[in-house]
Amino acid sequence: MATKTKTLPSVVCGTVVRSAPAGHHTSTTVTGHELRVPLLAMSDVDTILADGPRDRLAELPTQEIVNFLYAAGQNWKSSEYVRRRLYIRELINQLGYSPEMAKLEANWIAMILSGYAGLYDIIASELGHRFILDEWIPREEAQVRAYPKGRSLHIMPGNVPFSAVVSVVRALVTKNQVIAKSSSEDPFTPVALAQSFADVDADHPVTRALSVVYWPAGAPGEAGERIVAASDVICAWGGQSAVDWARKAARPDAEVVRFGPKRSLAFVDAGERPEDAARGLAHDVCFRDQRACFSSQQAFVRPSPAQLVPALSEALDNYTEILPPSAQGFDDRGARALTLAEARFLGFSCWEAKDGSWAIIHCPPSFAAQHPLSRTVYLHDWPADLDPGAQVTGDTQTVALFPWAKLRPIRDAVCRAGVSRVVESGMSNVFRPGGAHDGMFPLQRMVRFASTELPSAYVTKVMTVKIEQTKFLEQDRFVEFIP
Amino acid sequence: MATKTKTLPSVVCGTVVRSAPAGHHTSTTVTGHELRVPLLAMSDVDTILADGPRDRLAELPTQEIVNFLYAAGQNWKSSEYVRRRLYIRELINQLGYSPEMAKLEANWIAMILSGYAGLYDIIASELGHRFILDEWIPREEAQVRAYPKGRSLHIMPGNVPFSAVVSVVRALVTKNQVIAKSSSEDPFTPVALAQSFADVDADHPVTRALSVVYWPAGAPGEAGERIVAASDVICAWGGQSAVDWARKAARPDAEVVRFGPKRSLAFVDAGERPEDAARGLAHDVCFRDQRACFSSQQAFVRPSPAQLVPALSEALDNYTEILPPSAQGFDDRGARALTLAEARFLGFSCWEAKDGSWAIIHCPPSFAAQHPLSRTVYLHDWPADLDPGAQVTGDTQTVALFPWAKLRPIRDAVCRAGVSRVVESGMSNVFRPGGAHDGMFPLQRMVRFASTELPSAYVTKVMTVKIEQTKFLEQDRFVEFIP
């Protein structure tokens, strides 16, 4: 394979920086290209930690931020937009995405940036009111306002470009400066995002608030340590070591928002509409090739896995056509080959796509301890006496159900046992406004709430007189006001 | 001073334990008594970490917990209740409280336990709905439910008994098991609280969910480390070292809720109603002798501090009568004497109560870096060009204002600069439902949110068709749905 070298810039407060005074980090992509990203330099840190980029954003009304993101999103939506075209080309050439997957990724970026109504709804449902970042909002006997925490550092995911964008957007709509530490697996998305901001307005406070930097996982160096020490929030995505590192490295008073490794699974009753059941499951398996935490890896199937296999094979084949998988590296292919060898040795039934694009293994749930991802579905028997709650733990993120109406009652058992999200099978990738992410409402972690409490003249619900504490003490009447 | 020895029990899952297999920790109280508390023993840990105490509470409806707390609170309200009488006696004899302050403390405990309506309002305003811990609540395009995180460890404050109770109540209403690590400064409150639960029903899941243990600050030993490792939430109150220790010791995925050291101050325009201004300020100075983070330590005064002094002296004298200060130890007295000597050397005007119960110092704000607490008020000039925001930092918790109507606009400047709470002067101690605490809504930190997201048949706000992702891909129509 011919090796080409691609050198990416960093982005310092909205400005593309092609020099690399601290040198480059070099890695090899799945398509065999050499990829160079600049290492964070001290001079970058000086610029990033100046007050301006943080404070200018903090003073912007929320709607100006949302409008700006919308403008960027409208560009991303257009198939003529050069930044989108370059981005799609890089996902294909460098990261081995199929053209369909790369395009879908760009569309999802357009979707979140353009989704102004959804952003307002997320602000309102997570923080309590659409204008809470701009005004004092009455809440019971107080008025509440949300201020940005200040500086947010994002340890970026390498597996799901969309998540990288979500992380940045959450921080920006809460008016936090963003320092995106990109992953060597996908350094493209945050840079493309920053460049698309500059395309709208190079000096806009939102553009200036975004920096994209790099250091090798767990090794921030002196420059990175300054960034970490100056960060009021750290959003850490990725493997266990990445999220644990963030917690350890953070300032003791910094908020650390962890999106650590999770797995997801499905419960499927395919008795009545096997084609629909298969379509939903196939979608949740094929979308992002199971690299996302919400991707279904396993499915408990009624009436029997074997009966679902023909429809599922067809649905998976359909996805190979409408959303071809990305290039699989040596290691990913090897992991699946080993898994199939194991399954066959253990006597489990296996089905494979002719072109190797997917695999189905009918196995007991205990076998799920080895999962190679890459569109591999484990189907498990679902006997009548199985306790769904016993099949999940706090490590399980999304449980997908089919058919929805029939299986919705399962949610109580699985959520009590630790699951944070229950969806209809085929909808795993759609994070609806109002829903929680990994057990929390992340926007609540990005802000500092301040409150004004009503003065003494306002009586409480349980008292019919003004709160005159001195008089109560003088007259020894406090106890009267205890409900 | 004659020394008496008082030995406290620990409480293991609601049961009072008087044996101390791991020995006792001994300290001397401000009144010169020897105080012994049992050190946490391995056998206690085994009992505490069994599943029962945690899981029984998690399955209780919220209203049963609130009702139980109310029943305990009704006891606390009664001056005949023996536990209340013993508690008040210990605050007086051991911790040197004046009888009036001790009684007020007991009343506030009764207030929070009995405040069922307030508890529901706090749940509703912090988590989104009164029943969210019991049922699935629609929120935008999802349904949300809050589950307890599981086990909560509380590093208890030593300065404010009420805060200890607040910490426990917050954890219990969110259905979390509570392990209260008491402070050697006040080991009485958590034990008295636990005993008052047992008085209501010794086998109630709420009673069983509460344990009160002790280890020396920062030195949990092997037994304490097991508790720390098993804690899903740690609420840490107290000095900087206590809250930083909690963060460091906690499991990487545990939530650490920090109530670290903060200071509070007032802005007072005494031009029109100097007596009212003085009364409010005196209350915020005298309530808990400035030991609380919300206590006013300083006041910026208009038209001039000197003009306020007569009324303030009178108001402080009044508080010496209606709420006499607690006994001051050698060190507290020494700290004030040094401060006064410094102020006098620097030429600042000082006023002292004849009985030493309070002191007023007219000084520049820079002198606030030394504050001895103990009802000492620093009055500062408030020139027209003073920027209120420059007088506060993220370490400033509560800003009290007088008169409310006139000064409320100040809140924007101080909250932008880091203040988390603005109140009317004289109301610093009243935490109203709806208000934030140290920048967050603590109940949000005690729970794990799970969500059920609406199935594909429910259209979003920005689409008028069902979400059929497979069809969209087949027909390449995704981009149509981007707003």
Added chain:
Amino acid sequence: MSRATSIPQPAGADQPPNEAEAQSPSVRIIDARTAIDELIFAEDPWYALPLERQRELSDALIRQALREHLERCPSYRDYYARSGAAEPGAVALADIPLVSTRVFKFADLRSVEAHEVERWYRSSGTSGQPSRVPRDRASLERMVGSVHGSVGLLADWDEDEVAVINLGPGREHVEDVWFQYVMSLIEALYRSESRVPRDEAALDEIIGLAQSLLDDYEHLIVVGPPFHVLDLCEHMQRRGVELQAGEGATILTAGGWKRFGGRAIPKQEFRAVVARQFGLRGEGQVRDVFNQVELNTVLFECEAHEKHVPPWVHVAARDPETLQPVPEGEEGMLSYLDASCSAYPCFIVTEDVGVVRRGRCACGREGTRVDVLRRLESRAAKGCALKMGQIHANG
């Protein structure tokens, strides 16, 4: 052959030898020696054989082993049947159905009766779930024999003039009984001292010990996991100590090449540091040995830093999709067919990626060599999708 009777007891063994065997030690093996035992326990080293002879032996021994395991191991027999492979006499070695090493995490695989298993060896391996691998007396004896028969790849020392310092096991191998056992075999060849470099004091002591053994013996072997050796060298650097071993020492590494924190140690850099700190005459005195719990043979590095594979083991690098052998010199997933193992069908495909070479080595010997490059690391494992078996850092 008398060496065969001197099997060291497995370190920390918790199962006593079977009583019958305690009465007549090793009787079965000594009496029932087969072609493979003649090769393993031969006075003349296998690596002196010409390439063609090694090939012939390999083919014959592995086919014989295949026949025996098909006979004795029902689960492998079933697997073989399901795979549609040709019968043992006709199957190409490349087509012998392979057992993934991860199967040892799920299933008990054995070709001997339960009472014939001397011990189940555990390895923490690459993921949380440990592997369990059985060994019978014959497999263990052959393991010992292979160490004796291959150690000559290192050098030809007089037993009495060599001292060994065994660094380890560290905490990462404390429960890894197999690793300890293999280390003990190397240690058992010579006078040896075991020291765990767990703190500064221990490191100081090891330096002192090394100095005095260099003075007292003609040759010193320091054997241990790479990161322990590196810890020792870094400690020497801090202390300003540089030994003057010259030709008098060999540093032998065994075990994982990743440090805590997950970064791999570049081997060449490692050899340079070690050679400098010990004052070696050349980096050829820094050698590595390879083994894994599922493999019954220890592979030794020659002076050209190539790991030579004895004829009773067939090694291949395989395509990650088809598991068919890749051309010589290309990277593939490493598989081993090890005829020395009687306890279970040691026809394994591993999570290691490496290269296989055949022909004449730079050291002058003819034969097959394997270069173990890295662990398979699925790209997916780096993302937020939990790949459960890979929560723990790779070794």
Added chain:
Amino acid sequence: MSRATSIPQPAGADQPPNEAEAQSPSVRIIDARTAIDELIFAEDPWYALPLERQRELSDALIRQALREHLERCPSYRDYYARSGAAEPGAVALADIPLVSTRVFKFADLRSVEAHEVERWYRSSGTSGQPSRVPRDRASLERMVGSVHGSVGLLADWDEDEVAVINLGPGREHVEDVWFQYVMSLIEALYRSESRVPRDEAALDEIIGLAQSLLDDYEHLIVVGPPFHVLDLCEHMQRRGVELQAGEGATILTAGGWKRFGGRAIPKQEFRAVVARQFGLRGEGQVRDVFNQVELNTVLFECEAHEKHVPPWVHVAARDPETLQPVPEGEEGMLSYLDASCSAYPCFIVTEDVGVVRRGRCACGREGTRVDVLRRLESRAAKGCALKMGQIHANG
């Protein structure tokens, strides 16, 4: 008296001496010697004087100093006037208005012209805000003189036969120039080596150095902050080293008695550990000295572990509310009136709690002794109310 000319330069001094003085070193002091200088620089030690004579000297010297500071220091003169104290000849020593040491955080206090200040000394002290204390040449010379005149409380060594190891300063004192200066004075008396025990290697080296100095010199003094000495002893314990110093060593501590993490070290336990690890003949060879940046005199411990106060310093323990002296033997806040300081009115009340005793000491000498017990620690500071000056751990 020639000793007075040998003032060591303040460690890390960043101001050159005034040019005029560089030309004629120390001239002003030598010529203008007063009663106090005669006492400080006397050949016969002050601690040999009878109690009554010490009292007389004390009264006279302090009144004289008071008169001078009232004349030269306007801010103290104003304070004195505001306080309503009687005139200098009539005021009781107990009623001389005291300056809180914390004032040095807020105000520049001096009784000399700005150009006469040799240096402003900083101390990180007990809180974040540093104190700044001026010293003129006379004050510094007297400081040196007081060390020379008091070191005899430790023992009577021949200068040439003593070696010193100075442990420190550690990182907690790196910016504490005063502490370094005081340490350098002690060090300057004898042949000395400075070593910071910053890591294991440094500790090993110190052990080796101590051993060789014990061999080469009649007496070894190890001087350093208590926790550094303890670190050294704990390291010796881990290494299994016990020295055999016998009568040949004195361990001298100076500085805070709290370790990182805030716990106080019990002094008796400390002395026992040190005596055992160094193999001392008795715990009497473990001594402490006391000084703080605002005080111009170093207080040395006698063999009975009592800190003797020279007659030019008046020490009192005071009631925490009235600041009036408490009866002898009762705890109070410690105050000092130090006549040796010409740079600023050294009439100070501190944040230390202690006990003052007068009369005959168990060591046989007459005089005043002070026992510094602990820092004032306001109960309030432990709560969630931020007491700003106390964010940082107490020293």
